[in-house]
Amino acid sequence: ASKAVGRNRFRLFDAGLRSCLEMRRDLERDLSHALVENALEVWFQPIYALDARTLVGLEALVRWHHPRLGWISPPDLIAAATTAGLTESLLRFILDRVCRMMQILRARGLGTVRVAMNVSPREMAQIPVDEIVIERLVTLGLPAEMLEIEITEETALDLGAVQGKLQAISRAGIRVALDDFGIGYSSLSSLRQLRADRIKIDRNFVTGLSASDDKRGLVLAVLGLGTLLGLEVVAEGVETQEDLQMLQSMGCPFLQGYHLGRPSPVQDLEAVLFAQQPQAA
Ligand code: C2E
Ligand code: MG
Ligand code: MG
Numbered sequence: 001a002s003k004a005v006g007r008n009r010f011r012l013f014d015a016g017l018r019s020c021l022e023m024r025r026d027l028e029r030d031l032s033h034a035l036v037e038n039a040l041e042v043w044f045q046p047i048y049a050l051d052a053r054t055l056v057g058l059e060a061l062v063r064w065h066h067p068r069l070g071w072i073s074p075p076d077l078i079a080a081a082t083t084a085g086l087t088e089s090l091l092r093f094i095l096d097r098v099c100r101m102m103q104i105l106r107a108r109g110l111g112t113v114r115v116a117m118n119v120s121p122r123e124m125a126q127i128p129v130d131e132i133v134i135e136r137l138v139t140l141g142l143p144a145e146m147l148e149i150e151i152t153e154e155t156a157l158d159l160g161a162v163q164g165k166l167q168a169i170s171r172a173g174i175r176v177a178l179d180d181f182g183i184g185y186s187s188l189s190s191l192r193q194l195r196a197d198r199i200k201i202d203r204n205f206v207t208g209l210s211a212s213d214d215k216r217g218l219v220l221a222v223l224g225l226g227t228l229l230g231l232e233v234v235a236e237g238v239e240t241q242e243d244l245q246m247l248q249s250m251g252c253p254f255l256q257g258y259h260l261g262r263p264s265p266v267q268d269l270e271a272v273l274f275a276q277q278p279q280a281a
């Protein structure tokens, strides 16, 4: 009997593994079609100043609704692109939508609003992100200052491989933000090495900070670090009015989260943009 159970277990495991690999392969195959057929979307989430009213940025977040598998999480999507050799096509697609958004903002007198785009260290290591991005801005005549690259430090090893490219990006006038600060491998020395202009405090330390001394302590420390190093600090994951008020009283200069605005498709951003006062350029 125990032998039979063992065999069954093996078969179950085998089936699970096979379907997992199949899903991976499906994703990779379907992604190349999705890219050609424009089935991918880029949504944008607002980032506000301390007053929680003045729009200072829009973060681009990729979205893919797979006809059979439903919503694919961005990390799964990026991973599939990496293994399918589609890293560059995907980056170019997202960059295209990001540039369109910059053009929309400029046309509405909102040229001081920055558009942020996420790039993983793996993408950065695989392809010449610096050249691709700079070339596109120059071709379209868009100011480098309007673009921000958000990078997450995934492993300690990633740093060296992407440092040169981030420096080129920074020299071109594009802003660099270190995403998910406070977790993983993010460190003080990486802020310098990566040429970061901005720190985004990971939402694990932001969501619920009004009820947690530990979280508040960490956020205060990062705010102090920002002042000391001349870096802008963004709190992400602001989900409640209590957390918002606490962050405002702490003087957190930039705020992002569901309570202030969810990621939305471009056509739904009208109200967000309409609420802003155009600035004389
Ligand atoms: P991230 O860059 O830290 O982006 C913030 C994530 O938190 C987004 O999830 C956003 O929808 C979510 N979020 C925003 N406000 C709140 C809030 O108040 N509460 C909670 N619980 N969540 C909030 P999303 O879009 O699923 O993206 C997850 C991660 O995938 C991103 O984390 C980013 O690292 C990566 N990602 C997303 N789009 C791209 C992309 O175009 N390229 C690359 N390389 N990575 C991307
Ligand atoms: Mg981000
Ligand atoms: Mg983040």
Ligand code: MG
Residues within 6 Å of the ligand: 180
């Ligand atoms: Mg994240």
